[in-house]
Amino acid sequence: DTGVSQNPRHKITKRGQNVTFRCDPISEHNRLYWYRQTLGQGPEFLTYFQNEAQLEKSRLLSDRFSAERPKGSFSTLEIQRTEQGDSAMYLCASSFPSQIYGYTFGSGTRLTVV
Amino acid sequence: EDKVVQSPLSLVVHEGDTVTLNCSYEVTNFRSLLWYKQEKKAPTFLFMLTSSGIEKKSGRLSSILDKKELFSILNITATQTGDSAIYLCAVDFPGAQKLVFGQGTRLTINP
Secondary structure, three states: OOOOEEEOOEEEEOOOOOEEEEEEOOOOOOEEEEEEEOOOOOOEEEEEEEOOEEEEEOOOOOOOEEEEOOOOOOEEEEEOOOOHHHOEEEEEEEEOOOOHHHOEEOOOEEEEEO | OOEEEEEOOEEEEEOOOOEEEEEEEEOOOOOEEEEEEEOOOOEEEEEEEOOOOOOEEEOOEEEEEEOOOOEEEEEEOOOOHHHOEEEEEEEEOOOOOOEEEOOOEEEEEEO
C-alpha cells in the first residue's frame, strides 16, 4: 500500500488519559499535515510539517496537543489529558511542496473519549 | 475570519437525477478552490479551480468557479448510488499551507 497510513484506525480512551496517533506519509512527500474532523463538519487544520520542521500550528492546537516528525518521515500526534471534546476523526495528509491540490489523505484515526 | 459555506448540507435524490452542490467563500486572499469526495474515511481529490469561468470536467462531474461572486458549483449528472458521499469544498490561500474546508454536503443517491 503506497498511500498515507494511519494507526490506530479507532481509539477509545477514558477522559484524562493520554493518546498517541501515528501517520506514515507517502515516502516521496516532504509535507505532512494533521487535520481534525468532527461529525457534520469539514476537516479543520491543526498543524503542518515540511520535512522534520513544524512550520505552522493552528490555534486549535492547545498545549495538550503535540505533534512531531522526528526524521522527516512518519509523524505522531499526542493528546494529553484527553477531554470529551477531543472526540473526532484525526486525519493526516501528505504532499509535495508544489502540489497542495495533490494532498493525499489517510483514512484517519477515530478517537472517542468516554 | 475566512469562511467557506456549503449548501445544501444534505441532499437525497434518486439514481439518474442531476444534482448541483454549492460552495461560497469569504476569504481575505484566494489562490484556489478545491473539491473533495469523502466516502468513508479519507477525502479524495476531485478538482482544483483557480480561474473564473473555466469549467473542469471529469466524467459525469463538473465544476466551475465564479471569483467575482465568490462561489463554486459542483454538478453531477446521471447520478449513481456510488456517488453517495460527503462532498467537501476547500479554499487555499497564497503563502498559507492549509486548506479551509466547508461543512460538506452529504449526498445520498437512492436506487
